Amino acid sequence: MKIIFSFDTEDFVTPEAADAYSWWAEALLQRGLRGSFQCVAEVIRRLQAVGRQDVIEALAKHEIGYHTRFHSLHPLHPVAVEDLPLAEGMAWVMRREAAGLAVLGEAFGRQPVSYCPPG
Numbered sequence: 423m424k425i426i427f428s429f430d431t432e433d434f435v436t437p438e439a440a441d442a443y444s445w446w447a448e449a450l451l452q453r454g455l456r457g458s459f460q461c462v463a464e465v466i467r468r469l470q471a472v473g474r475q476d477v478i479e480a481l482a483k484h485e486i487g488y489h490t491r492f493h494s495l496h497p498l499h500p501v502a503v504e505d506l507p508l509a510e511g512m513a514w515v516m517r518r519e520a521a522g523l524a525v526l527g528e529a530f531g532r533q534p535v536s537y538c539p540p541g
Contacts, residue, residue, distance in 0.1 A: 427457040430538070431481070432493045434464040440477045447480035460489035460538040463522030466529045478529055487536035491522030499539040 429446055433439035443459070450457045459481050469477050490499070499518075503511030527533050 431459045432462040434468045444477045444480045458485040460487040462489045462493045463491045463525040486534050488534035489538045493540050
């Protein structure tokens with residue numbers, strides 16, 4: 423059996439959340455496990471702004487997924503693209519999220535391996 427430990431890394435308001443992200447990342451590694459951290463770009467941007475490179479480095483030891491730029495900024499992706507053809511929906515998401523994807527790419531030195539929309 424394979425199990426994926428996936429964590430939504432989305433709280434960019436509460437300063438203590440950074441310590442929780444770091445704790446989970448380190449706790450998994452101490453047990454020989456890797457997780458998948460679905461990162462909101464604003465979390466990473468704010469970690470950089472307050473000098474918490476230690477948290478980014480802890481997360482970087484795991485798989486990184488993309489969880490949007492600001493998480494719950496409306497319209498949520500599933501709602502916005504619901505009635506669009508696939509190609510148009512994908513283009514809408516990419517236009518809206520390109521800046522956030524760039525933040526993660528620069529912070530982790532690689533692109534996210536997955537996308538997890540909010541909502």
